[in-house]
Amino acid sequence: MGYTREKFAEKLDVSVSYLAELERGRTGISVKMLVKVCNVLGLSADYVLFGTERPEDSMRLDSIHRIDPKYLSLLDKMIAELLAISDLE
Numbered sequence: 001m002g003y004t005r006e007k008f009a010e011k012l013d014v015s016v017s018y019l020a021e022l023e024r025g026r027t028g029i030s031v032k033m034l035v036k037v038c039n040v041l042g043l044s045a046d047y048v049l050f051g052t053e054r055p056e057d058s059m060r061l062d063s064i065h066r067i068d069p070k071y072l073s074l075l076d077k078m079i080a081e082l083l084a085i086s087d088l089e
Contacts (some may be wrong), residue, residue, distance in 0.1 A: 002068045011040045023074050025081050037078065041071075048075065049082055 003011065009019045012033070021027040029037070038045050046052060 003071070008040070008071070012036050019074075022081070023077050025077055028081055029078055034082065041075075048079060051079070 005019060006016055009016045012019070013036070014033070018027070022029055034045060034048065037043075038048055
């Protein structure tokens with residue numbers, strides 16, 4: 001993938017500043033935005049929310065390893081924010 005922050009924001013159709021707010025945990029993520037993130041990164045919502053896959057999901061776990069490491073901290077922050085919002089943390 002190797003997206004820059006600008007390219008990732010463009011793919012999500014959001015501003016770079018909004019993406020930065022998500023990264024910093026200053027704003028929450030909507031379900032609609034979660035779906036966009038999952039689609040852009042090729043991840044299931046189960047993985048993003050819970051760190052696991054259901055067997056019936058068609059996405060293969062090996063695709064997770066293709067994520068550019070510089071985006072892993074963004075995913076971690078987004079997952080933490082989603083868990084906090086849903087009181088699952």
